Amino acid sequence: MKRSLFLLLVAVCLFTGSKNVVMAQLIETPAPPRLAGQTDVLGLTCKPIPTVRVAFIGLGMRGPGAVDRMTHIEGVEIVALCDMLKENVEKVNRKLVGKGLPKALEFYGDEEVWRKVTALPDVDLVYIATDWKNHAKMGVQAMKDGKHVAIEVPAAMSMDEIWDLINTSEQTRKHCMQLENCVYDFFELTTLNMVQQGLLGEVIHGEGAYIHGLQPYWDEYWNNWRMDFNETHRGDVYPTHGLGPVCQAMNIHRGDKLNYLVSMDTKPIGNPAYIKEKTGRDATGFRNGDHTCTLIYTEKGKSILIEHNVTSPRPYNRMYQLTGTKGFANKYPVSGYALDKGDIDPAIAANHENLSAHAFVPDDVKKALMEKYRHPIVVDIEEKAKTVGGHGGMDFVMDYRLIHCLQNGLPLDMDVYDLAEWCCLIPLTEISLDHYSAPVQIPDFTRGAWNRSDKLTFAK
Ligand SMILES: NC(=O)c1ccc[n+]([C@@H]2O[C@H](COP(=O)([O-])OP(=O)(O)OC[C@H]3O[C@@H](n4cnc5c(N)ncnc54)[C@H](O)[C@@H]3O)[C@@H](O)[C@H]2O)c1
Known part of the structure; x- marks a missing residue:
């Protein structure tokens, strides 16, 4: 009798367990086939356009x-x-x-x-x-x-x-x-150069975010388009500033690819309260949670955390954090690098006997590192970019690079597959959230060519 009760319990557990496994199954989002004769645009070059x-x-x-x-x-x-x-x-x-x-x-x-x-x-x-x-x-x-x-x-x-x-x-x-201007911010570009030169070892984890209270802007958007989108959609609706720089550091679709994501959000409080205060309307059914966290897993076994919050009282934060096998980089809220002494150029580390990756390097070492690893694409234009401006100059670097590549018939720094990878969080996080944070496939937008090159390059 006891034995049959035990077997019944095991059967119930297995049954319940298998139901849970079904809940966690990957939700597939396969790539549609290409039309006959259509080919990818990786490394696309076009006729130079002098003006x-x-x-x-x-x-x-x-x-x-x-x-x-x-x-x-x-x-x-x-x-x-x-x-x-x-x-x-x-x-x-x-x-x-x-x-x-x-x-x-x-x-x-x-x-x-x-x-x-x-x-x-x-x-x-x-x-x-x-x-x-x-x-x-x-x-x-x-x-x-x-x-x-x-x-x-x-x-x-x-x-x-x-x-x-x-x-x-x-x-x-x-x-x-x-x-996507944030990939051209000076800290991100310098850090990318460090990564490409091996200073951080293999980057295994990255973090990025858009955390920015938009209360001063909500009423300025034409026809209320931004709040309306948040009211009718759930998920990370603005992922590209956080994800772009991390994907570049991880060579996504240049040797690695995003495989799947899981997402979790909080309940919505801040934005419905804002609507009530401004208009008197009860925004019941407001879709987007105040804070959304998304985890992405890559083909090469790396992880990425992306967050979104446009309502809570917090300092502006894009996180931008890279964990490598030999070093660590972090931009917000405090920017710095952590490296073991042996990994830093001896000339830069000379006067610092106790450098270890357990703490950020001192300011003078950080400054010397940033000077040494300044990204080649900004060497000639950094001063002008800072004068012209646009988020401290990164917007100018972006426009300058776009025009430079078009004028010289070069591949652009960011292609349509970057666009796809960085934007796909918008629909795919919504699917995950509406299915109890289920894993959702991120399709290979290159349709088979993600491994053709092994590194992101900026054409000269
Ligand atoms: N990269 C960044 O750092 C950054 C910063 C701010 C905004 N943005 C992006 O820039 C875009 C614009 O944002 P914004 O803050 O200027 O919004 P906004 O509402 O101030 O401006 C949008 C403009 O588009 C116009 N418009 C809308 N529909 C149109 C149509 N059919 N034809 C012609 N014009 C039309 C509107 O009249 C309005 O002037 C958004 O996609 C936003 O996410 C990016």
Whole structure:
């Protein structure tokens, strides 16, 4: 009798256990097959464009700064400006004229006017800084109309949009770059150079985040697009600033690939409270939690933690942390490096007998390391970038590199697969969260070519 009770219990446990295993099964998101004749755009090069003619769509808070930065780059012509709102277009055009530059063509007035811009004959690059829901469709149309395209973050919000951008870039052979500026911040670039030169050993874990209370901005977004998206979507809706620099340090789709993610969030409190306070409305059913954590596992056995929080009272934080087998780098809230003395250039470590990776290196060692490992792509332009500005200069470095590569017919620093990998957290974290944090597959957006090169390179 006792024995049969025991067997029954074992059977129940096994049954319950197997049910739990079913709950944790990977949710698959397979890559759609390529059309016959379509090939990847890894390392895509196009005919050099000595003078790059740029058209801008979206001139709200972000767009005008991009127009201004472009006026500081030689060999750029700003030929068209477009926004829903007439006053936004005219204001930016007045600035161009005030700088002694030719007046750009103006497009404004309705939600479809941008189609005239992508169709313009004498444009090489369409630069998009509208709200999120317009990014991908504008980018796809611009490529179909024969233009290269640069799209603000996040460039795509759903898997369909991501695959549309990839397929269109592969079919039209046009560049499609996401304007992810944080990979060009000076600490990140320097650290990337350290990683590529082996100073941190093998990077096995990375962290990144977008933690930024947006209360001062919520009312400024055109038509409330940003709060609306958070109200109707759950998950990490702004992952690219955190994920981009970590993926670069891990050579994602250049020898490693993102395999799957799991995500967990808190309940929503801050944003519904903000809505109630501002409008009196009860935002019951508000989808996005205050804080979202996502863990990603890579093919080569590495992990990445990405966080999102745009409502809690916290200092701005993109985390940016790399754990390597020989060293450690961290940017927020305190930036520093931890390395064993033996791993540091003896000339730099000379006066520091007790250096160990148990603490950050002293400030003078950090300064000397950052000088030694300054990234080659900023050596010539760092001073100018800091003068022109845009988040301390990183925005200028991004625009400068984009134009430099187009002018010289070089592959861009970031390709459409980077865009896909960094944006896919938006739809895939939502799937995980809606399934009790189940693991969700991250497809190989290169469809088989993730291992073709073994390292991220910046073309010269
Ligand atoms: N990389 C960064 O550091 C950074 C910083 C801020 C914003 N951004 C991104 O920049 C983009 C714009 O953000 P923002 O803060 O300027 O928002 P915003 O609301 O101030 O500006 C969006 C603009 O797009 C225009 N627009 C909307 N639909 C349009 C259409 N159909 N045709 C033409 N114009 C249209 C609006 O009139 C508005 O002027 C977003 O994707 C945001 O995530 C990136």
